[in-house]
Amino acid sequence: MSSQQQVVESFWRLCRRFGIPINFVTWGEWTYGENQTLGYVYREQTDVGLISLGFKEPVRMSWVKLMAAFLAHMVHDQQDDLIVAATVHEIRNPLTVLSGYQELLSQKHPDPLWEKMDELMMRIAERLDDMLSGYSSTRRLEGFDLTALCHDVGEDYKVFLTRREISLNIHGEPCEIHGDRKQLRQVIRNLLHNAADAVLPGGHIDITVNAQDEHVILRVSDNGMGIHETIRPFLFRPYYTSKIDGHGLGLVICQRIVEQHHGTIDIVDLSPGTAFVVSLPKMQK
Template identity: 30%
Template sequence: MAETLFEELKRYVGFSPEDTQALLALHSVTREHFARIAEVFYARILEHEGARKALEGGESQVGHLKGTLQVWMDQLLRGPWDEAYYELRCRIGRIHVRIALPQHYMFGAMNVLRQEFNAIIDSHYRERPAELNAVRRALGKILDLELAIMLHTYREDLLAQQARNERLSTFGQLVGSIGHELRNPLGVIETSLFILKGRLQPGDERTAKHLERIGEQVTIANRIVSDLLDMIRDRPLKSEPVRLADVWLSATMTLQRPPGVSLSERGLSELPLVQGDANQLRQVFVNLVENAIQAVGEAGSVELTARALPDAVELILEDSGPGVSDTIRRRLFEPLMTTKARGIGLGLPLVKRILERHGGSIAYVPRPQTSAGARFLLRLPLHS
């Protein structure tokens, strides 16, 4: 069987069974220091504006991240250092690409951990130099492996992202040309349809039905063209105080849903005003809720939960549908990516674009395995 990349990396740094035992011994010595090290780690990060900005949610998320770092340190020193460990570590590199974290911050952060662990090693193994050297070598190897894995995954995902950006650039040029060209024939069809309806004979229900169907399809075509053009152009954003509860009400009143599907919200009326474009934010709700209703089918629930953070508002939209598979998740916000039989994959990319233009974000957050359905996390900044 061919050697995996992780096996190759371990061989390259000389990771041995002796290193395994040394790290397990170090785990028992350092685990009581994990919380303190996490405090030092994030205090250092928050000193640097570039790294601080890359953290989703800013300082409001640091409490959660400190806990995550303690889990990371536990796995670092306890293992097992197998292929599952490798896959888990690969996700970190992908997150760095997604949040646009410059890699020099990662090297600096890893050095903070190296210094803290080495200080503990110096203190605990002071009277046992042979063990001290063995533990320090093992720590150096596992931290080097961590950097190698993160950099490899970062590079892979960054190259893939660049390829997607190139495709999107070509897509934008094509859409701009075709979209404008389609407006003319659609306008002619609408005009002719209006004239034909005016000449319709009383009682000719069959012809009236077909004319109605033509009108519906022209409306759908016009909406597709509008969505395509919205993806590539920067319509000026209005900047005015917006009450999200009003935007939600305006959006949901236009949506049709089966009688068996419930639609509800909690917390919107308690939110402070946000600064933005109400019409474009309305489109965010329309696209997300429309997708959720279609995913739920004839019976189920769609719920929006809102809360205010110190520097942002957070919205969580959940539905009781089948959720999103792992294979689709990473491409969920790419244009033309769709799982619908009649969809063209513009709804979620447009939502992402609108939110990012408002300084916000959207992410798909898997629900617990015990709960079915999709969950989207939205954030919009609060402007002072």
């Protein structure tokens, strides 16, 4: 069964599970369901093509538009997963080979300069592996201190921010959460990097971590240019970016990781500046 056919079948089964009186669904060349010649057929043009929905009884067009949009979202999700999986596979394989050769090189040439280069290369390989883990849908759950993780990421970016003349302040008491450390490290990195891109030399970035009721709140704010209100609704859409060298996936990945951890991510306009607020469940004791 093709990946497109799997999406159509999953959508149809989901509708039936929730008792929606749908007879069939058609997207492109794929149809799933029954009684395709009976009942009422509605068609909706979406950004993934024409979607046809068959119902036993008449339904409102607003309902049709909502269901078609949901199916289109499922299609985009699957396409993104395939792209990410292929990218991770293609990068991680040579990265593993690189790490192996680097280890052999350090054993053959115990020179202090080679040892320094080996240490640097291993750190780069570890960071790349962390980054790729952030794009993975597989999670390795553990308990850890989110505030300490923010300090670790801040230390990684220390030289980068100094060169840009940007100050970074990290505040917060220890806050334990249960999640995938590597994936959430990637969220903090992406938000910090975006903030650095938004501020001018002499600007500042603040990261705060606070416990509120049953959640831990991570807030990354800057005093940069801000995000225009016409752009804000599209920031979590795949491949949408206002950066010349951007790929439009950073915030999408952040949102997916946060939602996989049963959390939320929101944008707050500070005028001037912007804050991204992440809410994650507190670790239960």
